[in-house]
Amino acid sequence: MDASTTKRVLLLGKTGVGKSSLANTIFGETIFQINHLSGSKNHSTQAETKSIHGRSLTLIDAPSFFDAGSSKEVMKPEIVRCTTECAPGPHVFLIVLKVEKFTEQERAVITNILDFFSEDALKYAAVVFTHGDQLPEGVKIEEYVSQSEGLSDLVKKCGGRCHVVDNKYWKTDEDDYRSNQFQVAELVKTIDNIVVDNEEGFYTNAMLQEVEKAIQKEEERIKRSSGNMSQDEIRKQAVGNVFKMMTDNSPRRWMKGLAALAVIAGILAALAHILIDSNVGKAITEATLIEQIVTPIATVVEEITEKVPEVSESVGGIVETVTDVIQPTVETPPTLDFFDICSDLFERIYDPWNPFE
Template sequence: MASADSHSDLRLVVLGRTGAGKSSAVGTILGLQTLQAQQDSQQQSQKSRGEAAGRQVVVVSSPDWFSSSCIPEERRCLISSFVALSSPGPHAFLLCVPVNQPSDGETKALDALESLFGPSAVSTHTVVLFTHTDELEEDESLEEYLLTWRKDLLELVERCGDRYHTLEPRNTEAEEGKAVEELLEKVEQAMKESDTQHLSCSLYQEAEERVRERQAEIVRLDRERSAGEEIGEEAPPSDSQPEGTVTEEEMERVREEAERSVGDLDVDVDDIFPCASVSQSSRPTNFLWGLWEKLKSWIRCLPKLVRREALLGALVGMFVGGPVGGMVGASVGSVATEVGRRKTQKNK
């Protein structure tokens, strides 16, 4: 039993850490002016559908299931949920990546996608979607920022077949619509280059089989319920509605009910996310992340002219460590600030 959207709609799965801008991305793609802000810190996968650039689009947004703080049972449930909602397979994963944060979490996400769905899930079916681009200086393009300052983000892009995009234009709503259209064009181009439609693998095949079984069960139970109700009333003539006829709207409802009722899939999260590596790395990662958050809160108070230079010096100091790291970081930050100031004066 196929769903109404299994082959005609463009299916996108939006992934990203908490606060990466997933809800904003979904709202932009579907042209929604308002979207629940808590969706970005949601506890369950959300499925939305609509029209974008003349295409019928289904967007599944998933919580942060690849972070080290996620316990195995919760991780298995979250993965099973977004897989079932995007079955029989997404045409693309959109990995939301904030340009103003370290990329370690996104690197783990790509590793996890490869382990779950195979290398092609990343190399041919993932687009890096940069967010928080308002942190860039007004005269600085995203490309210039990546090449100059963020080689770690460029590595993410390279793993994804050099596909990246942003839905945060600095101008008008018309530019926003164009950004959505260009994103869908990149997704469709990737499909052509890979000579495949949606992503397919054993996990998605298992999900689709269970969804269809659940669909058939729901339809059968609905018919039995309807037949029971008609026994107590005057039943209409038997030829008033041919048996087995199901409207498109009804099929869509049944499909989504079946997707949401699929239990945990056969996901070996222990192999993908070894407990040993989590326990060994969680403490230093949390420590560095705490330092990073403090640095960000301090840097936001600075003028934009020196913000980037101060960040560079702070990062050098953080990773070199000790008194030497502090002196080196301060020197780097000062030199970078002076270079930026002279560049600005020259432009004037």
Template sequence: TESFSAMDSDERRIVLVGKTGVGKSAAGNTILGREAFESELSPSCLTSECHKAKGNVDGRKVAVNDTPGLFDTNFTQEEVLNRIKMCISLSAPGPHAFLVVLQLGRFTQEEKDTVQMIQTTFGEDGAKYTMVLFTHGDQLKKQTIENFISESPDLIAIIRKCGNRYHVFNNEIKDPKQISQLLDKIDKMTVVNGGGYYTNAMFMKAEAAIEKEKERLLKEMEAQKQRELDKLRAKYGGRATREKCKVQMRYHYEARARAEKSNDFTSAPVGDRCSILFSLIFWGFCLAVDQQWTCTFNSKFLINSN
């Protein structure tokens, strides 16, 4: 086993991500060995913001960040992703591990979309710091996790995207070994990553790659967009402002979605919803200058760049 002695005094920074109701908060409590987060078992206690808690676990300093659940119907996906991205700031100078929390026995399209969204958000560099954490391991009964995974091609693909790294928590037992084994796996992953962690610069790199492809696609679609705008002018004349803004916004969203899908790292098929979820928020401001209307769009990075 590779030594982690060079970082023994350092804090392990962990970010928990996943859909609502899979047990992220409970997993955080299990890792820290105390009730640091309100459990998701109660509908009134669902995580809506990023929360951070620290502890000393198995002789190691650990900081855990619990994030809002993806597909939470109380928030738009843009709001949820905004909060998750802000967790990088809470994990300053950067997390050593993204634990994608999945519940055994509930593997649906949303679970597949969850992993896809996390990897799209944090880019190819993010994959180096990602591990799947299965909760409710008691449901395996006498079956091994390896056999369980081998029976699902979709699950195999997800595990492969996460560098074949995974761990299982049994919610029915209070075995400290399952915590120390998880931390050992995180330590090993950190050693492979040269003792480093996921940085804001890596996030900006992932975002820049998608934006560059988006701009290329916008140029490619310019002629088609112009034809639509010409038709609107002919039909509505000076009253076409709102419709023209809608067309402009639609092309920006479409280009963004296509840019994400064309990314080599995120090219696995997922629901059409997933490509829209990661679109940045665009605001259309329609201005009239000498009876000539233009639409100006401002995009905002949903992350604290400090």
């Protein structure tokens, strides 16, 4: 299958709502492993690709790290796995809920999802209800949703997109509303519409973009020594390698974090020095920048890379970022706020996978 035309669909929801079963229902066969242990945290991210109704879809069944009370430290590997599987970003989010009362627990799960991504993600989302047998006879899902203020608000934010399936009972091939075959066909149309509405784009954020850069870099490395591996095989191996790197807590990784902090400390100290000591209204010249910022930073970099050679590449990237940040200050009055500059630097070089996060 052509990866460039495959649409990534991320299934989100709390433990026990039937995400894995929904994925199997969409694909029409049992591909995803179903965890029948209620409340179990052993469920891992699964991703599979298949052609359905003439479209290539990758379904990514995310673990329930959005459950209230889930330990971020314990779930971090699965968060990383989910992120690497859907990088550079999902085309569609399917928020999976049961046909049941919309309680504070469900509200908390939605809040956790939006905190992790953002409310912008809802422009790419649809709500899918499972356990459709609980839907009163003759009642459509839109009518059911309208009876709950919380559900109505959520579905409205998702562009009014909602569907219902029943992974256990709606097994008939009849072309009517209470049929998985009918509902899946409608859901695939909704996926198409979401992609079109977003101009063939996908949801992304800074974290997903950084993960994708790492994957592409690993793909290039694999290509140079892969022999006759296909692009799909290369991508799969690259994703796996990046996942391992991101969850590696070896001493070398800790040294990288320490080196990065040392560089940042040197950068901020140099910036503080020039901003505090410069006369108000006096232009900051390129010579001043070289003397008071570039040279001190270069000294710090040299000391770190001499002691820890393997961090030279990541340190070099930080230095390039600093150059981008300070360049606009050349030949301009030093009226910039020091804390704004520090904040900008932090946003540019912050690594969410750094052990010092």
